Amino acid sequence: MQTQSCAPIARWLPVTAARPAMSLPWWRWVASTDSLTARLIAAGEGRKFRVRLLRQSIGFAFADEAMALGIGQRRYAWRREVALCLDGTPWVVARTVAPLAQCRGQRLEQLGERSLGSWLFQQPDLKRGPLEVTSQPPRFAAVDSCWGRRSRFQHAGLSLLVQEYFLTAMADALALPSR
């Protein structure tokens, strides 16, 4: 099994600390705390939204992910990587990691190409932790990104670390600045 121990450590800043480096249009996207799926569908103005499942597997989290989830690096985790596409073009890539021991009975593996966000935001007990931001590209996909963000969702004893990277293709389509 791949241990991913050589992967570079991602640098994350609290969202407010990244604010001075961020344009207002990007701030509105990056600092938003409602469903990104819903926002993308609205911004897509009739473009067809689709979650493309890139990878779903069980293995270890990256070191910074394990730390954010408060689990040891040798704890198995459920990992899901997707591209959120509008008319077939990826605008966002996302990687979600959850401790495997918390996933029993949650049916996460049955999500397939349904949006995790559409399901999560229907949960009445959902709590969301603070947003953190990075200007580094994702480690799980070869894409050009403008900003990345992450936050921890909690629902029914399950913690999910959701990391979302906004791609330059989205900036181009919506005429957003590069940063």
Ligand SMILES: C=C(O[C@@H]1C=C(C(=O)O)C=C[C@H]1O)C(=O)O
């Ligand atoms: C967390 C959300 O869900 C989105 C859907 C995801 C998925 O299906 O794996 C992953 C991250 C998100 O951007 C959201 O809509 O806010």
